[in-house]
Amino acid sequence: MSLFLSVVPVSEAIEVVRRTAPLPGCEDIPLKDALHRALAGDVCADSDIPGFDRSTVDGYAVAAADTTGASEAIPAMLPCRGRVGMGSRDAGSISPGACKYVPTGGALPRGADAVVMIEHAEQIGDDVLVHRPVAPGENVVSRGEDFRAGEVVLERGRVLSPRDIGVAAAVGAGRVSVATVPRIGIISTGNEVVPVAATPGPGEVRDANSHLAGAFVTERGCRPVYFGIVRDERAALEKAISSALDTCDVVLVSGGSSKDERDNTAAVIADLGKVLVHGIALAPGKPTIIGTARGKPIIGLPGHPASAFVVLVAIVDHLLAAMLGTTISRRTLSARLRQNIPSTRGREDYVRVSVRDGEAVPVFGKSGLLNTLVQSDGVVRVPASSEGFEVGEEVEVILW
Amino acid sequence: MSLFLSVVPVSEAIEVVRRTAPLPGCEDIPLKDALHRALAGDVCADSDIPGFDRSTVDGYAVAAADTTGASEAIPAMLPCRGRVGMGSRDAGSISPGACKYVPTGGALPRGADAVVMIEHAEQIGDDVLVHRPVAPGENVVSRGEDFRAGEVVLERGRVLSPRDIGVAAAVGAGRVSVATVPRIGIISTGNEVVPVAATPGPGEVRDANSHLAGAFVTERGCRPVYFGIVRDERAALEKAISSALDTCDVVLVSGGSSKDERDNTAAVIADLGKVLVHGIALAPGKPTIIGTARGKPIIGLPGHPASAFVVLVAIVDHLLAAMLGTTISRRTLSARLRQNIPSTRGREDYVRVSVRDGEAVPVFGKSGLLNTLVQSDGVVRVPASSEGFEVGEEVEVILW
Numbered sequence: 001m002s003l004f005l006s007v008v009p010v011s012e013a014i015e016v017v018r019r020t021a022p023l024p025g026c027e028d029i030p031l032k033d034a035l036h037r038a039l040a041g042d043v044c045a046d047s048d049i050p051g052f053d054r055s056t057v058d059g060y061a062v063a064a065a066d067t068t069g070a071s072e073a074i075p076a077m078l079p080c081r082g083r084v085g086m087g088s089r090d091a092g093s094i095s096p097g098a099c100k101y102v103p104t105g106g107a108l109p110r111g112a113d114a115v116v117m118i119e120h121a122e123q124i125g126d127d128v129l130v131h132r133p134v135a136p137g138e139n140v141v142s143r144g145e146d147f148r149a150g151e152v153v154l155e156r157g158r159v160l161s162p163r164d165i166g167v168a169a170a171v172g173a174g175r176v177s178v179a180t181v182p183r184i185g186i187i188s189t190g191n192e193v194v195p196v197a198a199t200p201g202p203g204e205v206r207d208a209n210s211h212l213a214g215a216f217v218t219e220r221g222c223r224p225v226y227f228g229i230v231r232d233e234r235a236a237l238e239k240a241i242s243s244a245l246d247t248c249d250v251v252l253v254s255g256g257s258s259k260d261e262r263d264n265t266a267a268v269i270a271d272l273g274k275v276l277v278h279g280i281a282l283a284p285g286k287p288t289i290i291g292t293a294r295g296k297p298i299i300g301l302p303g304h305p306a307s308a309f310v311v312l313v314a315i316v317d318h319l320l321a322a323m324l325g326t327t328i329s330r331r332t333l334s335a336r337l338r339q340n341i342p343s344t345r346g347r348e349d350y351v352r353v354s355v356r357d358g359e360a361v362p363v364f365g366k367s368g369l370l371n372t373l374v375q376s377d378g379v380v381r382v383p384a385s386s387e388g389f390e391v392g393e394e395v396e397v398i399l400w
Numbered sequence: 401m402s403l404f405l406s407v408v409p410v411s412e413a414i415e416v417v418r419r420t421a422p423l424p425g426c427e428d429i430p431l432k433d434a435l436h437r438a439l440a441g442d443v444c445a446d447s448d449i450p451g452f453d454r455s456t457v458d459g460y461a462v463a464a465a466d467t468t469g470a471s472e473a474i475p476a477m478l479p480c481r482g483r484v485g486m487g488s489r490d491a492g493s494i495s496p497g498a499c500k501y502v503p504t505g506g507a508l509p510r511g512a513d514a515v516v517m518i519e520h521a522e523q524i525g526d527d528v529l530v531h532r533p534v535a536p537g538e539n540v541v542s543r544g545e546d547f548r549a550g551e552v553v554l555e556r557g558r559v560l561s562p563r564d565i566g567v568a569a570a571v572g573a574g575r576v577s578v579a580t581v582p583r584i585g586i587i588s589t590g591n592e593v594v595p596v597a598a599t600p601g602p603g604e605v606r607d608a609n610s611h612l613a614g615a616f617v618t619e620r621g622c623r624p625v626y627f628g629i630v631r632d633e634r635a636a637l638e639k640a641i642s643s644a645l646d647t648c649d650v651v652l653v654s655g656g657s658s659k660d661e662r663d664n665t666a667a668v669i670a671d672l673g674k675v676l677v678h679g680i681a682l683a684p685g686k687p688t689i690i691g692t693a694r695g696k697p698i699i700g701l702p703g704h705p706a707s708a709f710v711v712l713v714a715i716v717d718h719l720l721a722a723m724l725g726t727t728i729s730r731r732t733l734s735a736r737l738r739q740n741i742p743s744t745r746g747r748e749d750y751v752r753v754s755v756r757d758g759e760a761v762p763v764f765g766k767s768g769l770l771n772t773l774v775q776s777d778g779v780v781r782v783p784a785s786s787e788g789f790e791v792g793e794e795v796e797v798i799l800w
Binding site for chain 1: 607
């Protein structure tokens, strides 16, 4: 087989990684630990929420009909039959023409169908003067109005936000079924790569990619497993990938900026399994490799961190989402371009931009500068079918 | 003293919580563990990055002057003096008129000041034919061009993203100084509140707020410490708050929808320390209490989760940011309103909206419905000075 497949469009590369993604496993965990985890099953309401007709104000529970025509001038006068206690399991009842004090969140007594706010009533001795009529249901949340028993509250695949956690608690989901955390093996290759703690000599650079990829997959809900720096030798790389495959669900091989190094990585993947993509119509990020071995995806990332990051965002994100059974939710904003973005038809360009006052300013600069990563707020994607965007055009910025 | 201060504007409430925020502590941690942590000091480049003149392409290192006038028809012919190895500590040198193969990321040999891409050259035996001229510096990143030794790469207060982690690795920050993780004590009050695992009887609701607040502070980089559900009795509440103050930096008391309960919470805070704010011109979220005891802030959140969440976003977020020595970075987008949002001058309204195809659709519904939390994508803030927004207006949505 040839290792040197032709360059494929981004959409096809995404297809390939999704197809190679191992199916998500699932596990039951306490809700308190489930922030940012992906649901593996729907969360349903275990009962009607609320479980009773509940007042949304401090006031007097009444039969709405008893307040018809009430006004400041001619208030309705209703004898008050005590108070509903918070959390009291029996709110009691009122007879027609009477009322009962109910606090916010308290249950309506039987016979009541609305609540008059205290601001619109006046208690005089055992009687309450009501100054305004209320309609049936006013200031009340009815039993099951929020969620019906059995109703799906949060759908499978949803990545749980703090709001979701709160709502899941309300419907009784003290434990939730979530996708297991994929283990992502991370290998850095390159004879020029030294550990972060080392002082690089001439010709050497520090291992930024392991950290970058590790932090990226962590943010996406995966666990990085670091396999260190491997020299550009087939035997060493094969051993490292093989041992990563033993314990991980995916292997990211980062590094290999030069053609020789990339070919080396591709050859090792071909030895262990199969190279599916070698080159993507993506800039930066063209020299990306997608392969598979032992039923697990292996991705060869470009050597330069700025390029590697674009591939993480444009391609690997889809792989991780598929493994978690979720979809990518990207934060985007639209902004007006302050400068032209020229592009070449036939490849997808990811142009870093900073966003200031609603304007997107392209952060140009030589490929291979790290500072563009910290100076940019996101990227503008120029589709393969486009020759770029012009100054003043409204573009979508993918925030990263 | 009176417990019943007048309602204060949101801006003043934010001022107060920032003023009461304990100063951030700091600790040194490995960079690999620093994702989403707030920097307590600047990260500076420990040396010039890159540390050498580096090729950004696979090609031939040359003295640019030797390629002047080169073309397809009349190429420059330069004898090739071997290859620069990746990571080789000495790239050697070339004499005038010669060239040397250099891989992407490799160091330029002395005597070279540019690189001709292999695509624009042809090697024939020991000679290389160059078909295009290069300018000095072309396809080269110079020593220190990315970052100069000592330059600030990431500023104190920055919350570290995956990109930041990658860049910090590149400049040698194997360990970073970050703000210590604030411990946030979380107490739920209310006789009606039962644990999530319990089946609520009539009049009872589950403790959604502890989960909601815990997940919120976790997402903001803090550690929740749960003190469970406390009945609405002064002695019990005082004991719980006091023991939370023993081990935590902040105490959030959630619950107290009714006036009686709120007064209870305020009275306990007043006994332990001081009530600074009792009521904010914010809807929902008016019945919020801000106090302090033993030099630590105590926040009384509204009882209903949907209101509590707005207070977390509008007020508590500022407190946590101050404690971490950082600023709030909100993801926002602008959208056109599909419906009017009426509001009352004099209070700040947070109106939940869902966003579909660039349009913001207000999620109205009775205060106190949880489902509005999961159906909304964010909130539109209507300032106290405004009477609302009209259909078709462009509004800023704070995504949550």
